[in-house]
Amino acid sequence: LQYTANAQAQATRQLSGSLTSVSTIGGQWFKSGTYQLFGEGYGLGVGATTPTAAAQRLATTTTTENATYGAYLQEQLNWRDRLYGTAAARVDKNSAFGRDNGTTVYPSVNLSYLVSEEPWFPSLRGLSRLRLRSSLGEAGVPPGTTAALQFLSPLTYPAQSGDVPGLTVQSVGNLNLKPEVTREFEIGFDAGLVRDRVNVEFTV
DSSP states (O other), X not given: OEEEEEEEEEEEXXXXXXXXXXXXXXXXXXXXXXXXXXXXXXXXXXXXXXXXXEEEEEEEEEEEEEEEEEEEEEEEEEETTTEEEEEEEEEEEETTSOTTTOOEEEEEEEEEEOGGGSTTSOOOTTEEEEEEEEEEEEEEEOOOTTTTOOEEEEEEEEETTEEEEEEEEEXXXXXXXXXXXXXXXXXXXXXXXXXXXXXXXXXX
């Protein structure tokens, strides 16, 4: 099962004759669930084909659920439709995080400059548009669904009277477990050639 909910609001303001502001705020909620039931049987009689007719019957159930909710805020400034600057931050909380971890913040900034629109930019044969861009940001990957939890696992142990049920430690848990965070910096350009009939993108 997969559930998704999104909400977003945006406001555009003209701060001056050449400067425009676009503010965006939003929220997201995701939930996924996997539910399994597995049955098997051993020692079937002649002509029997179902686990219920077996001499030994085993059943296994598995439930895996994960939920994430977050909010984000973004501010973009546009100067004369040439220079764009954006700053944003996203706050996430995942059900797999440790109970004492709280929320995680992922900031990001990026800059885009349509330098070919400047009057001082030289006229180059075949080049109709050139945009320079760079960005810096963070992203995160949540841990496994039960990685932060402490729980036991049922097992059976041999005894003189036969197998007896028991428990063993399956996970020691971690109340401070955090997501795996990566930071990325990229720089590149977009170029339009031959009256924008050919487009070239380059990113490092």
